[in-house]
Amino acid sequence: MIKKLSLISLFTLLPASFYFAQTTVYAYVKDQQGKPVESAEIDLGQSTESVKADKIGYFQFVDLKPGHYLITVSKQSFDQKIIEFDVTSSEKRKDLGVVSLVPSTSMGAGVMVIDDSSSDSDEGGSSMQPTVGLLSAGRDTFQNVSAFELGAYWFRPRGVENRYEEVLFNGVSMSKNDDGKVDFSNWGGLNDVTRYPFESVDNITPSEYAFGNLGGVVYYNTRASSYRKQTSLAYSYTNRSYFHRAMATYSSGLSKNGWAFTFSGSRRWADEGVIDGTYQDSYAYFGAIEKQFSSRHAINFTAFGSPTYRASNSPNTQETYDLMGKDYNSYWGWQDGEKRNSRIRKVFEPMFMITDYLKLGKTSNWNNTLSYQFGRDGRSRLDWFHAADPNPTYYRKLPGYGILTEDEFKAQSQIDWESLYQANYNNRYNMDGTDHGAVYTIVDDVNKDKTINFVSHFDTKLQENWKLNLNFGYQNLKSDNFREVKDLLGASYANNLNAFGSDQPYDLDNSTTQVGVGDRTQYSYDLLRNQYSFNASTEIDFAKWNVTASVFTSYAESQRDGKFRHHNFADSKGKSEVFNALDAGIKGRVLYKINGKNFIVYNGAFFSLAPTLNEIFISPRVTNMITPNVENQIINSNDLSYVIRGQVLKLRLSGYYTTINNATEISRYYADITSGSGDGGNALIAEVLSGINKTYKGLELGAEIKITPTLSATAVGSYGDYRISNNPNVKTFDDDYGVRDWGTAKLKDYKIAGTPQKAYSFGLRYNSTKFWWIGATANYLQDQYLDFSALNKTEVMYTDPATGDNYAGATPEAIAQITAQKKFDDQFMLNANAGKSFLMGKYRMGISLSVNNILNNRNYVTGGFEQGRAVNFPEAFADAQRDKPWFGPKLWYDRGTTYFANVYLRF
Template sequence: MIKKLSLISLFTLLPASFYFAQTTVYAYVKDAAGKPIENAEIDLAQSGNDVTADKIGYFQFVDMQPGRYLITIFKPTFEPKIVEFDVTADEKRKDLGVISLNPSPTDAGVLVIDDSAGDNDEGGSSMQPTIGLLSSGRDVFQSVTAFELGAYWFRPRGIENRYEDILFNGVSMSKNDDGRVDFSNWGGLNDVTRYPFENVDNITPSEYTFGNLGGVVYYNTRASSYRKQTSLAYSFTNRSYFHRAMATYSSGLTKNGWAFTFSGSRRWADDGVIDGTYQDSYAYFAAIEKQFSSRHAINFTAFGAPTYRASNSPNTQETYDLMGKNYNAYWGWQDGEKRNSRIRRVFEPVFMLTDYLKIGENSNWNNTISYQFGRDGRSRLDWFHAADPNPTYYRKLPGYMYSGFMDADSDGSTDITDAEQAQFNAYVNQWQTNPNVSQIDWNSLYSANILNRYDMNGNEQGAVYTIVEDVNKDKTLNFASHFDTKLASNWKLNLNFNYQNLKSDNFREMKDLLGALYANDLNAFNNDAPNDADNPGRRIMEGDRTQYSYDLLRNTYALNASTEVDFPKWNVMASVFSSYSESQREGKFRNPLYADSKGKSDIYDAFDAGIKGRVTYKIDGRNFIVYNGALFSLAPTLNEIFINPRATNLITPGVENQIVNSNDLSYILRGQILKLRLGAYHTTMNNATEISRYYVDISSETADQGNALVAEVLSGINKTYKGLELGAEVKITPTLSANAVASYGDYRITNNPTVYTTDDDSVERTGSPVREWGTAQLKDYKVAGTPQKAYSFGLRYNSTKFWWLGASANYLQDQFLDFSALNKTAALYTNPLTGDNYNGVTPEQIARLTAQQKFEDQFMLNANAGKTFVYGKYRMGVSVSVNNILNNRDYVTGGFEQGRNVNFPESLADANRTYSYFGPKLWYDRGRTFFANVYLRF
């Protein structure tokens, strides 16, 4: 009976196998020179089994049923590649062609691991486009600018972080307050963010979003897409941290349809290269997927990175000359330990639920709902009716004493006496040897508070020095929907919809009373008026809100459609989008100076739209011409909409949507010996609004226009970014290659924008918080924050024994100082009492005082080496990279002009001093740095 049933079952099931289309999928894995890659491992995400390429690089999967599949190809010393493909019912055999693997930039390049640079130290690739142009993988220009030049704060095409898009499962990671991506939200999760699913550069259209100017990086955190393995790693470095430990586990897809991926890390340093910059940061990641069938799966993702990090101060050149390039003014000794006053504590975890649905033969619909919440706090010293505790306050620096001696000479002599010189030298020695002078004197701050606890009558008094923390607590709900379908074998359509709801709670919190009984919630700059008129006389204790408290609310809706059509010689992709946003402020404190400080503001609404396109002409299998174009608008960020949100609902004067127009044209060669990309680009950004906040002195000997902390607005600023890019890689021998990169840019302001300021002093004087200062003469000023020209040449040896050695020479040009705009207006040289120019004003002097500072060109040398070991299923790798081998400490990575002196007499006097009181504040490169890493995978 059993035999009969077995035979019946066998003959029943055998024909059934023919009712379902079963397809064999195959391909060849080769390197960039076309040489077969033996023993490459191929993971099929929808299966728990792997296959291995044979000696000619051939692999295959058999009995594949109709559906969408994703494979990942791995090989030591090569960059893994993700390929996605569809199997249809009428296919018996599917040829994926040749899959080319590039040398791994993770091994070859400089790892950019500075937290301020986002801890984004790994590159990646994704699927190949249909006509063979590998634009989704990093070419040599992208790789070098990211790993070599990126270590020195070089920005391709001058584009800021605000104009980049990073998505997790369709959800944008850009912050609403300033539009920037905060990499610290997933810092340390390198194993799970190593290889993006999509990585398009600049204005190239994306399948998952409209994108911006800085490209799109799309991460798919589907648990089954991660390679089945366990990975352990340890890194030792002298950059923003000293130690990093990581562990990652991926189960692969189990037989019952589950997949799990977990990762965790810690990065820490008791004291960094820059004095007083300690750090302790953790990170976690979890992805859990359940596949109900080959057509439907649900994935849950959670990740976060609790971070505790001390900051370092920008300093004037005088301070660096006194104390060296590692000096940091933010810390001082307390009980034998370094204590930093500027600590950032951030933890903003993200939770996502994604539904993957296959519809019919050619369509996919993925939906993600996510929620992010948490706290981002940044501490600082605060004082009330007391001296500035900052050791670099200009009156505390030796240069102030020196200038005082010079000014005291009644005979106009430019010399100082021997006694004065001795006094000056003694003070310089104090600065260099006594940490109570050159650093924060925590003991004196505690003593001042303790002595001030009671007045002469025994009544309690508030603190004179405190530590406060500016806190941002965002609650963000996102919904992202992506639909794609093949309308024909060569025609694809993508639809994306996004909704975001933000409630951002912003306030200042009392962090540490520093020995005081309590703190007063009073505004010392407004005659000790209460910060909250509804609660006068409040005593502030640790954990209480003080000075300001408000919510920012925003709803955003965005729709994007893109389509791609493939022809034998042409590939055309077009993308359009529209979005609508509503922004509002709700004040919690009633500021006595602003009638609209409490309650909800009017809604600020903005509508955006845009179009992008890419046209690729395939000259032959190796030569391509590519054009990209984009025209779109950008709504202002919350920081741009509300000029002074801590105090008022006031909308920024002249704020408008930015209008962006960008075009580029490239010639690309993909040969076996030579790979080359030569391109030109031109971008304009019009109607931008920029806001900066600083202390300004606009009083003079003849009239007092007020000294105050102002918010400075540049309204209607226009910029242009244009340049040439060259990236070339030559295969000298099968194991030796050379690369050369050149980026020649010109980024400048093209008009004279209007300048506004707002401050409390103006409210008291005129009844209005806004002052208009006319236009700032900024036309042809250069965009700061990045070298505008950069060049790199590198050599790399890849041994067939799985070890490599590389070196690169890098040259950086045209780095400019960021400027203050108010002193570029007529207010600088106009006497407010008479309305005429100050005596002695000449065009030459104005040009001298307003000239933008250009820094010297710099040369950097880098090197890296590593080896991979394979022992059966165990793989171990060791690598080390060294940046700035020559220990060049003259490279300025960033800085800004102090805007304090907005009157000609004082500005001229400061420019003529041996030691300027208000010279530029600068950050310097850390010098020689290294990164050593060892990992074990099995």
């Protein structure tokens, strides 16, 4: 069937003779075998109507005015395809050729939730609860199942951390300079406008818009006219990190005078989450306004943000979980009949950008984006001054220590807010009548970034089968970091004095040591960074071969500017020396087309990666000192795949091998090095691992089989081996001793933590021709390891500082026993999903439900870290023999059965 569309002109500045020009645009929809795809739906982004392909796959649009267009081609059982094209005034007919559709791999209920609440924790240890960056849902079977099914259990494909992923909005990178990670909370809740990336490449596959990293590239184009003209309303009910979500989106399409608007807003909230004492209230907004001046020129303004208020949950020792259950959270307590959490993250970092789209000649495009992001990210915590640790799970308060019974611990297992207020009152009105200030306060660790980005993308066709892409980027960052008094808990002021440093002022240049709510305390400094980057890529397509190559270089200057003069470090105030980093790299992809359904694909990458700001400065809260031996990481990655893209069978089998060399990792915790008469210098330390080498190798299999036209099965397997491949150097830094070198840590062959290294999934899905579906997957996860502390893997662990000899009993067997890396049990998880869509005239409605961990398995440890406190053999060995270790590992457990129900209405 052919349906005419009446479209509004995209031009207001053209002469009248051009204004009424008409063009017919047509194409054929076929599958990969060249067979016509009948009744495919083709949506024109600038209109509310659509056309359908006829029996031979043919469709057309008539009476199109000159301008830039985007169409979306959809067909049940196929992946969507988005095509952009331009219509000029001189064209009467425009042939888009053959639109080739790929069989669908979608197994999810169409809803993917990224739970980023884990990133709020700042407990000590070298690894926090992992944040899952699910960037590639819906690409191939393996990536789709990894995102929707295995990703719910913190599985990371190829072991790659969030830091090695790349997300771009109009070319602007969303990675943070402090740790290199992508903070998904910056656009959380904006699912409608980020559902379909403009480009999404997996792993080390070259991208058109950036050099990328190990974890792929996702590129979002927020051009207002690229969104389909419609209104969408949605409501979701879930028991994950929030309970409710409401979302509304409106896209105007392109008006006759060249304007287009897209707006979206949402709210996510829960008075209390699944974990005790957690709550959330998060909003999100998005706006894009485009003005098209001609068929060759348009400007788009984008603004988005996600103000979020969220309470955190604590990691706990196994003893604590055994006493209190898996939903226990030590961060909260009762105050005036309500639960009050001490660990609150309040973040709002809005982004504003303006993009200029320019078409040059017939085959070239030049897009430029200027962006500005600012805001505040604050994370609160309890602080104390010459007082006892208020943490109810402090090791001396646990029954295993022997002071409190189990019943006594349970009776005081939450923060006693009343006692904290009373302690401040007693300190204010003491016997000598002098106000000594607060002993307990709530403080905020605040990060206020101001980031300016300019990115430029140029692409052209040198020949019909040869494309060239050029990308340039500049970034300027000023990051203001400080601790701020948030709540005095009834006191009149707090003391900006170091209780562990003979009560010396944290800022020697400030005569006032009394601070109130909103005042800075303990530390204040800026981090400054300027970065320039350039990337060029080219793709050549032959009859049997497709070859892509990409190169890049970047240069960065990083500096610290201290605002407080610390009593132990003369260099703590003022600017540090500039740390310069030069990066370069190359990527390549070679695809061999055996035939129309069988392919062999090789990807290779070799590049360097500059250290992050957190790695460059060893302890930025107190000193300008640059981390000793910090270097650029050297990354070498290769993979080889065999791919089948057929109507019945869709399969990818890949083998990969990646090395990361010269990495630096810094973690902070209290180390108890002293034992007996020896003085090893107990302190709150920054542990620096330098020169770490890691290897990641394994196999991936993703297969989808069409058993019948409506019933399909998927099978996914990931067999990985991720480990440390050398014995890196360990240094520590603390306020009293400065930098100390402890030699090498025996870490070779320790496993990379934070993800199951092996995972398998099998699923069945029924797609009815009546537009409903139901599916289920069985998932098995293996080889999840506890993250480790490195200092207790050095000689300091078993060397008596009083004699210089080994401690008595420190045999190789005993040392191996207490330093062995813990491996968690294998786990089985069952998921299911179902949904139905309805078409009622111009209204489209859909409902879906997904349920994870149906069997309510609460034994799965999603993350954890080894407490590094006991860094001496006598105490560590004694602790290992206890039934309830004082310093057992801190763990997070899976939340059990979770569900996500969603309903939407679009018109």
